[in-house]
Amino acid sequence: MQRPLADAYGRVATDLRVSLTDRCNLRCSYCMPAEGLDWLPHPEVLTDDEVVRLITIGVRRLGIREVRFTGGEPLIRRGLVDIVRRTRALGDDLELSVTTNALGLERNAQALAQAGLDRVNISLDTLDPERFHTITRRDRLDDVLRGAKAAHNAGLTPVKINAVLLRGVNDDDACDLLAWAVEHEYELRFIEQMPLDAQHDWHREQMVTAEEIFAKLAQRFTLTPAREPRGSAPAELFLVDGGPATVGVIASVTRPFCGDCDRVRLTADGQVRNCLFAREESDLRAAMRAGASDDELADRWVAAMATKLPGHGINDPTFLQPDRPMSAIGG
Numbered sequence: 239m240q241r242p243l244a245d246a247y248g249r250v251a252t253d254l255r256v257s258l259t260d261r262c263n264l265r266c267s268y269c270m271p272a273e274g275l276d277w278l279p280h281p282e283v284l285t286d287d288e289v290v291r292l293i294t295i296g297v298r299r300l301g302i303r304e305v306r307f308t309g310g311e312p313l314i315r316r317g318l319v320d321i322v323r324r325t326r327a328l329g330d331d332l333e334l335s336v337t338t339n340a341l342g343l344e345r346n347a348q349a350l351a352q353a354g355l356d357r358v359n360i361s362l363d364t365l366d367p368e369r370f371h372t373i374t375r376r377d378r379l380d381d382v383l384r385g386a387k388a389a390h391n392a393g394l395t396p397v398k399i400n401a402v403l404l405r406g407v408n409d410d411d412a413c414d415l416l417a418w419a420v421e422h423e424y425e426l427r428f429i430e431q432m433p434l435d436a437q438h439d440w441h442r443e444q445m446v447t448a449e450e451i452f453a454k455l456a457q458r459f460t461l462t463p464a465r466e467p468r469g470s471a472p473a474e475l476f477l478v479d480g481g482p483a484t485v486g487v488i489a490s491v492t493r494p495f496c497g498d499c500d501r502v503r504l505t506a507d508g509q510v511r512n513c514l515f516a517r518e519e520s521d522l523r524a525a526m527r528a529g530a531s532d533d534e535l536a537d538r539w540v541a542a543m544a545t546k547l548p549g550h551g552i553n554d555p556t557f558l559q560p561d562r563p564m565s566a567i568g569g
């Protein structure tokens with residue numbers, strides 16, 4: 239029997255974000271420090287079988303329709319292709335995607351497509367090699383570009399590109415990124431920087447807002463709203479110069495969309511989080527390893543969703559950043 243992952247405000251989660259590792263091979267300055275973080279000890283990370291068991295419970299019992307694999311960097315998880323294949327076996331109508339920095343995607347794109355992955359979201363904040371190095375602290379821009387191309391060629395489409403603009407670093411890259419994305423038939427989305435960095439360095443006045451992004455893009459492009467209503471999608475979508483190309487802006491801070499949220503997250507160590515900004519988690523790993531049945535795990539998951547707050551609270555004076563940074567939650 240299916241039960242919805244409903245909360246007290248009438249929202250139902252159908253979109254599961256699964257973090258497969260908290261480790262990453264880039265060191266984006268707005269995400270983590272140069273030296274990296276204290277990674278989860280290996281025994282705490284869910285095994286492939288445990289991940290697939292929890293996804294199966296989500297899909298078969300709790301109405302999950304969409305699964306997005308993320309991290310950390312999901313491509314460094316050895317079992318990724320197999321996890322995708324086993325998830326696809328749960329249903330042809332499931333939407334399966336990966337959020338990745340695309341390092342190594344050139345090698346894996348075909349296998350991921352064959353395993354049943356529908357598409358990828360690739361993170362790329364600039365096309366300038368020096369700026370790329372400044373932001374990510376690695377010299378890998380070419381790998382990302384080749385990864386995006388391979389994903390497109392493998393049919394993992396639409397290839398979506400996620401970009402975060404940082405004031406004084408890449409905030410004048412917006413138009414170049416969009417021109418490049420349109421040329422390559424990638425769908426670009428700008429994401430407002432959120433207070434989820436491990437260093438707790440986020441400052442509201444440093445954040446490049448959606449308003450500023452629109453103003454920058456208007457210097458070179460004409461944007462018109464692309465869809466009404468927007469539904470549960472985080473991105474506000476616009477046609478670029480009349481279409482068919484589109485660009486999205488995810489204004490989590492200045493135009494929150496929590497009222498339409500349909501997402502739930504599972505961390506690499508098996509904790510259910512009902513919100514990116516939740517300060518509480520529900521430990522499915524401990525329950526699973528203590529012998530809980532699928533019914534019992536589903537009960538815990540349902541209970542965890544029931545306590546979802548109405549909003550992320552970033553704009554409240556009492557806002558407290560969650561203990562885990564984005565990389566450990568799964569972006």
Ligand code: SAM
Nearest residue numbers: 269309310311337338339361400431432564569
């Ligand atoms: N490693 C994968 C990647 O690069 O896409 C998946 C994990 S990464 C944490 C997911 C997304 O979160 C990336 O697009 C990254 O730019 C974004 N991100 C990280 N920290 C962020 C922050 N503080 N605010 C907004 N987006 C952030």
